[in-house]
Amino acid sequence: MRKKGWSYSGSTGPQFWADLHDEYIACSQGKEQSPVALHNEDASDEGKWSLDLDYNETDFSIENNGHTIQANVGDHSSNKLIVNGTDYKLAQFHFHSQSEHTLDDDYYEMELHLVHQDEEDNLAVLGVLIEEGEKNETLANMWDVIPETEGEADETISLNPSELVPKDLSTFQYHGSLTTPPCSDHVKWSVSDTSISMSAEQLQTFQQIYPDNHRPIQDLGDREIGTHY
Ligand SMILES: [Zn+2]
Known part of the structure; x- marks a missing residue:
């Protein structure tokens, strides 16, 4: 089967991802898909895993990959x-x-x-919800160089990712998947239960490029959500 591009709407949108390529089969057949609806009342007091951050000031190259704006780490050793x-x-x-x-x-x-x-290519994703509010100063440099079109030349910026994560981090934890094709299962998800902010202008800068790049909520099934304080 020819590898087809995927998108967030129409005939290449989320409900058709699994039809686009054999490798995307998990998008419909996966057993622990993301994202999911999180509810404070459903969370158990028992965390699935202990979680510690070790983030430092780091250089990132900024790209528009056609699906999102992404900051790639050059030196993988410094943040974990x-x-x-x-x-x-x-x-x-x-x-x-x-x-x-x-x-x-x-x-x-x-x-x-x-x-x-x-080291064995297992994935762990930390998610942080963002609401409109104060300008996010940590992201200001990155937002100045966001490439408006796919594949534009990379710019490099420096920031400390710990400043993008709420202080006193507490997270919902569950076993999930990539939220984009190939939707692979076995991703350890931790989602902060408090949000960070961006200004209306910052939100607009992103949303003018990607007004909608979210996958719909997936069935939780019999998965349990833990909470780690
Ligand atoms: Zn994502």
Whole structure:
């Protein structure tokens, strides 16, 4: 089967992703798909895993990959998420508009995904919901160089990803998947239960390029959601 491009609407939109290529079969057949609806009342007090962050000031190259705006780490060694004692190194972070996860049935304006990989290529993603409010100063430099069209030349910026994560991080934790094709299962998801903010102008800058790049909510099935404080 020819590999076809996927999108967020029409005949290449989320409900058809699995039909576009054999490798996308998990998008319809996967057993633990993301995103999911998060509810404070459903969360158990028992976390699925311990979570520690070790983030530092880092250079990122900024790209428009045709699906989102993504910041790629050049040097993978300097930032990590430590999940149950295993290091997952930060590879990239990117954004969705509107949010992919909902919290108590509310969508947020946007959502940040920090994507990490361990030595065996297992994935752990930290999600942070974003609402309209104060200007996000940490993202100001990146927002100045966002490429408006796909494949435009990369610019490099420097920021400390710890400033993109709420202080006193507490997360919903569940077993999920990539939210874009190939929708692979076995992704350890941690989603912050508090949001960060962007100004209306910052939201608009992104949403003029990607007004809608979110996958709809997937069935939770019999999965349980833990909460880690
Ligand atoms: Zn994402």
